[in-house]
Amino acid sequence: MDLNYDELTFVEAKLMQEEFRKQLKFDIPNSKVINSIAATDISYNPNSTTMYGTIVILSYPELRLKAYSLVTCETNFPYKAGYLGFREVPTLIKAWEQIENKPDVVVLDGQGYLHPRRMGIASHFGLLTAQATIGCAKSSLYGFYEEPSIIKYSFSKVFEHHTNEHIGYALRTKNKTKPVYISPGYGLSLVKSLEIMKKCIGNHRIPEPTRLAHEIVNDFRMGKLQAGYKEVNPTPVLF
């Protein structure tokens, strides 16, 4: 594919999001059982155009690491709230293409439907790959909501400012910590995306797939891992 948005202006990017939005699908006949879930992450030095990207694949619902894809990619499109996809998706598409066994669902670091134009990075990536995706963001970008109870697994709906449309959830993934923001990116419903993410919660605020992606891409940037696609050896059964 070799995607590159470096020459786009924000005005053009916005028009593209409005066009993409019309092509989104959320209720794809979804009787398929989920056996694997992936998470993506990007790492880089603020003063460099080199992006380090990863997509890690875990078994579901056991959440054991099965494989990971590591790539490096040059990007000049700047970060701007509302346009994250244009900066990070090209790197992720490159990581996606070298995966030999595609996962059933992909969790992106950022928003999905919970976006001013319903086109967060999870929707952007999901549309281009025709993959089921979920947006899981560490902070809020858009919408209003009431704070969920401080107890782990509690959640509340996030709504569109003017229409009151339900567009995502604030989910408490750990007692007494800030919630994360969940919304479908592509191919899944709001309810289904929340249900899946609840099952990805471990003992930290950041859900397990995303935590692993962050750890692995950091090792990659530090030179501890090499670019490419690698399937991890299954843990031997002892008896």
Add this chain to the structure above:
DNA sequence: GCGACAG
């Protein structure tokens, strides 16, 4: 005009 603003 003012404040907010994923990573």
Add this chain to the structure above:
DNA sequence: ATCTTGTCGC
């Protein structure tokens, strides 16, 4: 996103 010391709470 990344850097980075100390501090607070479980």
